[in-house]
Amino acid sequence: MAESAHSQTADAHAAGGTRRDFLVITGNALLGIGAVAAAWPLISSMNPARDVLAAGAPIDVDLSSLQPGQQILVLWRSRPIFIVHRTPAELKKLQDPQDISLLRDPDSNVLQQPPYVKNWHRSIKPEYLVLVGICTHLGCIPEFMPQPGGSLGPAWLGGYFCPCHGSRYDLSGRVFSGVPAPYNLPVPPHHFVSGTTVRIGENPTTSPFDFDSIEQI
Amino acid sequence: MAVSQNKLVQWIDHRLPVFTFLDHELNQYPTPKNLNYWWNFGSLAGVMLTIMIVTGVFLAMQYTPSVDDAFQSVERIMREVNYGWLMRYLHMNGASFFFIVTYIHIFRGLYYGSYKAPRELLWMLGVVILLLMMMTAFMGYVLPWGQMSFWGATVITNLFSAFPGIGNDIVTWLWGGFAVGNPTLNRFYALHYLLPFVIFAVVGLHLMALHQHGSNNPLGIDRKGPQDSVPFHPYYTYKDMFGLSAFLIVFAIVVFYFPNLLGNPENYIPANPMQTPPEIVPEWYLLPYYAILRAIPNKLLGVCAMFASIFVLFIVPWLDTSKVRSAYFRPIYKWVFWLLVIDAFALGAVGAHRPEGIWIVIGRVGTIYYFLHFLVLMPLIGWFERPLPLPPSIAEAVLKKRGGGALAGAAATRTKP
Ligand code: HEM
Ligand code: FES
Numbered sequence: 001m002a003e004s005a006h007s008q009t010a011d012a013h014a015a016g017g018t019r020r021d022f023l024v025i026t027g028n029a030l031l032g033i034g035a036v037a038a039a040w041p042l043i044s045s046m047n048p049a050r051d052v053l054a055a056g057a058p059i060d061v062d063l064s065s066l067q068p069g070q071q072i073l074v075l076w077r078s079r080p081i082f083i084v085h086r087t088p089a090e091l092k093k094l095q096d097p098q099d100i101s102l103l104r105d106p107d108s109n110v111l112q113q114p115p116y117v118k119n120w121h122r123s124i125k126p127e128y129l130v131l132v133g134i135c136t137h138l139g140c141i142p143e144f145m146p147q148p149g150g151s152l153g154p155a156w157l158g159g160y161f162c163p164c165h166g167s168r169y170d171l172s173g174r175v176f177s178g179v180p181a182p183y184n185l186p187v188p189p190h191h192f193v194s195g196t197t198v199r200i201g202e203n204p205t206t207s208p209f210d211f212d213s214i215e216q217i
Numbered sequence: 218m219a220v221s222q223n224k225l226v227q228w229i230d231h232r233l234p235v236f237t238f239l240d241h242e243l244n245q246y247p248t249p250k251n252l253n254y255w256w257n258f259g260s261l262a263g264v265m266l267t268i269m270i271v272t273g274v275f276l277a278m279q280y281t282p283s284v285d286d287a288f289q290s291v292e293r294i295m296r297e298v299n300y301g302w303l304m305r306y307l308h309m310n311g312a313s314f315f316f317i318v319t320y321i322h323i324f325r326g327l328y329y330g331s332y333k334a335p336r337e338l339l340w341m342l343g344v345v346i347l348l349l350m351m352m353t354a355f356m357g358y359v360l361p362w363g364q365m366s367f368w369g370a371t372v373i374t375n376l377f378s379a380f381p382g383i384g385n386d387i388v389t390w391l392w393g394g395f396a397v398g399n400p401t402l403n404r405f406y407a408l409h410y411l412l413p414f415v416i417f418a419v420v421g422l423h424l425m426a427l428h429q430h431g432s433n434n435p436l437g438i439d440r441k442g443p444q445d446s447v448p449f450h451p452y453y454t455y456k457d458m459f460g461l462s463a464f465l466i467v468f469a470i471v472v473f474y475f476p477n478l479l480g481n482p483e484n485y486i487p488a489n490p491m492q493t494p495p496e497i498v499p500e501w502y503l504l505p506y507y508a509i510l511r512a513i514p515n516k517l518l519g520v521c522a523m524f525a526s527i528f529v530l531f532i533v534p535w536l537d538t539s540k541v542r543s544a545y546f547r548p549i550y551k552w553v554f555w556l557l558v559i560d561a562f563a564l565g566a567v568g569a570h571r572p573e574g575i576w577i578v579i580g581r582v583g584t585i586y587y588f589l590h591f592l593v594l595m596p597l598i599g600w601f602e603r604p605l606p607l608p609p610s611i612a613e614a615v616l617k618k619r620g621g622g623a624l625a626g627a628a629a630t631r632t633k634p
Contacts (some may be wrong), residue, residue, distance in 0.1 A: 035302065039231070041379070045392075046388050046390055046404065046539055047389065047393065048389060048392075048393055048394050048400070049393070049396065051440070052393070052394045052395075052400065056316055056395070073491060075491070076398045076400055076492070077395045077396075078394060078395050079395055079396055080490070080491055084615075130513070137375075137430075138371070138372040138375040138376065138378075138516075139371045139372060139374075139375035139378075140368065140371070140372065140374075140493040141492070141493040143493075149328075163493060163494075163495055163496065163497075164372060164493065164496075164497050165572060166572055178514060179514065180511070180514055180515070180516055180519065181516070182515075182516045182517075196397055216378055216384070216385060217385060
């Protein structure tokens with residue numbers, strides 16, 4: 001009996017399908033859609049909740065006591081933010097063609113910063129650098145090592161060194177070639193509300209920028 | 218035939234045949250008579266899984282999954298809870314011993330060709346268990362919320378950011394926030410509780426596949442008849458129990474005298490999201506994969522190589538072209554096998570050191586050799602190697618080795634006293 005039912009279906013198949021085929025195919029398709037619909041809320045619930053998203057409000061930082069050559073670390077959206085006051089000598093080194101030739105993306109072509117800081121110093125005011133202090137390799141916090149040479153050897157030009165897997169960045173957060181980190185350190189949206197007060201997490205009113213569009217935090 | 222003279226047992230078995238099932242799978246279950254001690258490690262892994270689940274459930278009664286309280290709650294388990302130190306040290310070292318026995322179990326399979334037909338699915342289910350164990354152990358290590366917990370979690374979850382396009386979204390989704398934080402800890406706790414039971418279920422499938430064709434054996438030839446096997450009980454129940462006793466002595470020595478031998482002191486410092494420790498090292502059982510990750514100076518390729526190093530195990534049954542299972546009869550593969558063991562240890566050492574100087578070189582050579590072993594040597598050696606002649610049957614090989622007759626008594630008792 002099973003045999004004859006089988007050959008019947010086979011014949012029907014040759015003829016272009018039966019009512020049963022139709023029911024089986026639509027039934028399975030609906031089941032698949034239903035499964036996806038049921039999985040969606042579960043998967044979506046694991047994304048950042050609304051209160052987590054709301055906690056990303058901008059913060060103001062007063063830089064008046066930050067001396068040239070110093071760095072401070074603040075928290076924004078539970079991420080470490082580096083703010084550096086660079087010296088004129090350090091700024092000059094950022095333009096040295098020989099140093100630039102060692103960088104992976106010297107012109108900041110990858111979208112790792114808002115367009116208003118896509119310049120040679122990667123900042124709004126040349127002396128004040130603002131970076132997300134998260135290594136673009138696997139997320140460690142790079143160490144601020146502004147002095148050339150030292151424990152990293154004579155070839156070290158000064159910048160950031162990541163202790164986890166040895167990625168190196170210069171003093172504008174641009175990554176050197178030949179290290180595991182693929183991209184420059186990201187620059188968060190920021191602007192100056194007064195001469196020495198920077199607001200992190202907000203763009204200058206004239207230049208909209210979506211922080212989430214950054215290639216990689 | 219009834220499994221027992223006991224009327225109650227018979228009454229139950231007639232309705233729910235658990236006794237028949239156990240009798241069939243644990244008592245009569247015919248097993249090759251020549252298994253050596255390398256065959257103990259499967260049951261040892263089962264014992265470890267049980268120890269992990271039991272100690273884990275009791276730890277969970279005292280543990281608080283919140284970034285503010287987790288570290289303190291684990292310290293409270295250590296200092297205030299009756300025998301809390303024992304449960305934590307058993308659980309913490311249990312994870313390491315679980316991996317030790319599992320790795321030995323896997324290398325046993327590689328040496329004796331236990332992955333070859335008809336045991337391909339048995340082997341692949343084992344690789345699934347290994348993957349689930351690594352996920353479980355990784356998430357468990359995050360729970361005490363020390364420095365290594367936090368930064369290990371950061372580095373490992375960030376691996377997914379290497380995927381082009383959707384990488385960042387995946388990582389944010391994994392975290393439930395913009396960094397490893399409270400939502401991450403909570404979901405890791407939920408999954409750390411769940412996954413061991415998933416492992417338990419997959420172990421069930423693993424055993425089902427095992428009992429379909431029975432154990433492989435050191436000679437790697439099929440059982441040809443009853444003269445080649447003995448019933449599982451009492452022969453292997455007792456052999457397993459002897460091995461278990463020896464194993465538990467070693468386990469107890471570590472738990473009671475060197476409980477922090479395999480741990481990282483950095484994890485007794487509470488997590489600090491603003492300060493990366495000078496060096497981030499995973500638990501020892503993940504070091505070889507970590508070495509492979511770092512051997513390649515390109516993020517995406519490094520991550521791919523690391524995943525590939527585990528996924529390659531899935532296709533081992535098809536990479537090995539030799540018809541002979543046991544390396545005992547394979548004069549070339551035998552040596553290559555030991556090179557792989559050395560390679561695994563070398564990669565482990567590389568994973569424990571900063572990627573500098575000689576370690577970079579060893580890491581790269583080791584990584585290349587690892588893939589060379591599976592992708593090139595395994596298929597090639599199977600083609601040109603001339604295996605030694607196989608014995609006609611397990612019984613004959615065993616009797617010959619023992620000078621004949623010595624095992625006649627054992628053979629006669631195979632139908633159980
Ligand atoms: C496959 C089995 C398991 C493995 C490999 C495993 C592994 C681990 C590891 C490596 C740790 C960190 C230990 C430390 O450094 O303190 C841990 C912690 C923990 N595990 Fe498990 N675990 C397993 C099963 C379970 C189960 C079934 C439960 C609960 C039902 C559980 C509950 C816990 C709890 C509450 C902690 C935090 C307390 C502590 O850190 O000691 N585990 N686990
Ligand atoms: S996380 Fe910075 S180098 Fe890997």
